[in-house]
Amino acid sequence: MGGSTLYDKVWAGHVVKRDDDGSCLLYVDRHLVQEVSSPQAFAGLIARGRRVRRPEAHLAVADHAVPTSGRDRPLPDGLAARQVARLEENAARFGIPYIPLRDARHGIVHVIGPERGFTLPGITLVCGDSHTCTHGAFGAIAFGIGSSECEMVLATQCLRQMPQRRMRVLLHGRPGPGVAVKDLVLALIARIGVGGAVGHAVEFAGAAVAAMSMDARMTLCNMTIEAGARIGMIAPDDTTFAYLEGRPMAPRGALWERALDHWRGLPSDPGAVFDREVSLDAGTLAPYVTWGTTPEEAAPVTAHIPDPAAEPDPDRRARMRRSLAYMDLRPGTALQDVAIDRVFIGSCTNGRLEDLRAAAAVVAGRHVDSRVQAMVVPGSAAVRAAAEAEGLDRVFRDAGFAWREAGCSMCVAMNDDRLAPGERCASTSNRNFEGRQGAGGRTHLMSPAMAAAASLTGHLTDVRELAR
Amino acid sequence: MSGWTRLEGLAAPLPANDIDTDVIFPARYLLLLEKQGLGRYLFHGHRFGRDGSPLADFVLNRPPYDRARFLVAGANFGCGSSREHAVWALADFGIGCVIARGFGEIFAANCARNGVLALRLEDDAHAHAMAAARAGETFAVDLAARTLACGDILVPFDIDTRVRRALMQGLDEIGFTEADDMTDIARFEDQRKDRLPWLFQDIVP
Numbered sequence A: 001m002g003g004s005t006l007y008d009k010v011w012a013g014h015v016v017k018r019d020d021d022g023s024c025l026l027y028v029d030r031h032l033v034q035e036v037s038s039p040q041a042f043a044g045l046i047a048r049g050r051r052v053r054r055p056e057a058h059l060a061v062a063d064h065a066v067p068t069s070g071r072d073r074p075l076p077d078g079l080a081a082r083q084v085a086r087l088e089e090n091a092a093r094f095g096i097p098y099i100p101l102r103d104a105r106h107g108i109v110h111v112i113g114p115e116r117g118f119t120l121p122g123i124t125l126v127c128g129d130s131h132t133c134t135h136g137a138f139g140a141i142a143f144g145i146g147s148s149e150c151e152m153v154l155a156t157q158c159l160r161q162m163p164q165r166r167m168r169v170l171l172h173g174r175p176g177p178g179v180a181v182k183d184l185v186l187a188l189i190a191r192i193g194v195g196g197a198v199g200h201a202v203e204f205a206g207a208a209v210a211a212m213s214m215d216a217r218m219t220l221c222n223m224t225i226e227a228g229a230r231i232g233m234i235a236p237d238d239t240t241f242a243y244l245e246g247r248p249m250a251p252r253g254a255l256w257e258r259a260l261d262h263w264r265g266l267p268s269d270p271g272a273v274f275d276r277e278v279s280l281d282a283g284t285l286a287p288y289v290t291w292g293t294t295p296e297e298a299a300p301v302t303a304h305i306p307d308p309a310a311e312p313d314p315d316r317r318a319r320m321r322r323s324l325a326y327m328d329l330r331p332g333t334a335l336q337d338v339a340i341d342r343v344f345i346g347s348c349t350n351g352r353l354e355d356l357r358a359a360a361a362v363v364a365g366r367h368v369d370s371r372v373q374a375m376v377v378p379g380s381a382a383v384r385a386a387a388e389a390e391g392l393d394r395v396f397r398d399a400g401f402a403w404r405e406a407g408c409s410m411c412v413a414m415n416d417d418r419l420a421p422g423e424r425c426a427s428t429s430n431r432n433f434e435g436r437q438g439a440g441g442r443t444h445l446m447s448p449a450m451a452a453a454a455s456l457t458g459h460l461t462d463v464r465e466l467a468r
Numbered sequence B: 001m002s003g004w005t006r007l008e009g010l011a012a013p014l015p016a017n018d019i020d021t022d023v024i025f026p027a028r029y030l031l032l033l034e035k036q037g038l039g040r041y042l043f044h045g046h047r048f049g050r051d052g053s054p055l056a057d058f059v060l061n062r063p064p065y066d067r068a069r070f071l072v073a074g075a076n077f078g079c080g081s082s083r084e085h086a087v088w089a090l091a092d093f094g095i096g097c098v099i100a101r102g103f104g105e106i107f108a109a110n111c112a113r114n115g116v117l118a119l120r121l122e123d124d125a126h127a128h129a130m131a132a133a134r135a136g137e138t139f140a141v142d143l144a145a146r147t148l149a150c151g152d153i154l155v156p157f158d159i160d161t162r163v164r165r166a167l168m169q170g171l172d173e174i175g176f177t178e179a180d181d182m183t184d185i186a187r188f189e190d191q192r193k194d195r196l197p198w199l200f201q202d203i204v205p
């Protein structure tokens, strides 16, 4: 006899109605609202005179378009200022809690949701942003949606959804020194492909996951969308509960105990069946970097740039050629010989305290290469403050990094933080798509420690060598 | 939005895999607050040079494909970001149907809500559509019959009932839910409040 998966249990708890075709009207507990995907949703509500069903179930914050310096001044006039102002107006108009730019609670939606305890195990959480899968690290069904779906959630607190197939990714073993969760997930995507998990809700499990901190689990779930799955989840455990206890929006006292009881029943049953299983041994991996323009075009940093001529599949071969042309790279080049111009440490993937600690440990007492411009953009004001309390800002500044205010920044280049055409960046973000960090910019994805190592040498570097 | 049953026109071939939404609609135009008139930013980095002039070799700039109503792409079209702007831009340009070997899921969901058919074809059917697009054949899709005609070949396809209805009737999904489901939602919410009261506390972030 089988059993239920974590995904099945959370799903079943949210079905308002089920249709003959298998689609369900699914209740949405929480919705994060940001400035980029919400204006058209609110405009739709206003045009039809609709109200927001449960304003307190939403939390609004501007993170994508905001500048990461000069925050003590008003935003310069322009499209970004207009977009942030529109979010503020809409939040006020509909009574949705809003965290302003200069607030100690401000930050990237996917960083502050967990920090505030807005993200909880067993809930459904959505946001008009594909990296909403990050919140699955807490055992929530969390996924990105479009603006029209945001409008639907605001008006009805529900979405109509088909259940996903289930996929389990087992991560065995312990990563060696210098190997981070980012390396594991890049290795996974390199293996299964950017479309490898489409149609599935992924559960990450295994000894390596059980041993991970919440910061690491969030990095892992954050990247699920880069394998094509909208949902990545991890069963809540004592690590999860220890992280959440005492957070402002987490339950307290007797309610905390009741919640714990509920959450402890969520993990997949031992006999639960998955439609697909993949396993990866974390113990055998080297640090990974991407060389192309999709996250699956990744390789161990010790490798050479692959030769499209050796790729048997014609579509993949064409894709590789296109990527290498855009990246201005030649097959056979050692990855470590690739010189970089910029370093970006931050984003909802790797902008948390542990990420900054890992990068700071590498740069401490050393200096950024003279040809490199490097910046750290903490994922939230709280991360920034905690890092400063530990003196990490000093470490970065002394090494020659710019130390910025929280936001998405050069992950998406919607503010002034962007690559110039042709510039090459070692980045801890999640997407190396063409133009992602600025039109014509070239991105190499990697872990915070690896980005820090590249900043010191001016080229892609195996952080394990640097340590010696 | 009004629904449609038949769509006819030329199909632009875009034979690449993994075309992401950053390529379809670059992030710098996400600062706009409207969903109308976004067609001019569609594939911007590929359609226009740094000085803003159209690049002659990009398929949508090349007659007759500048009038295309269909797009035929490879696998995993629309992967990446959830930006609905990618679909708004396609629709505004005049594309009513994207044919691919697979789609990013959020992109596909966004298509259904904006009158754009994301049509998944595999193997021979896909190869045929790509060849027909390159040959400049006329495409016609019929949602009622669930067929795609590329030139003189007819390809039957499967489509989710709900998506088909949304495309054909141009439904306002919220209106529909408000009409049919609000009592159920309220009842569900009440039960949830009893069972999981911590999700209904009035607490400040």
Ligand code: SF4
Residues within 6 Å of the ligand: A063, A064, A108, A109, A110, A129, A131, A347, A348, A349, A407, A408, A409, A411, A412, A429, A430
């Ligand atoms: S940091 Fe990047 S990926 Fe994360 S929400 Fe912001 S733009 Fe999206």
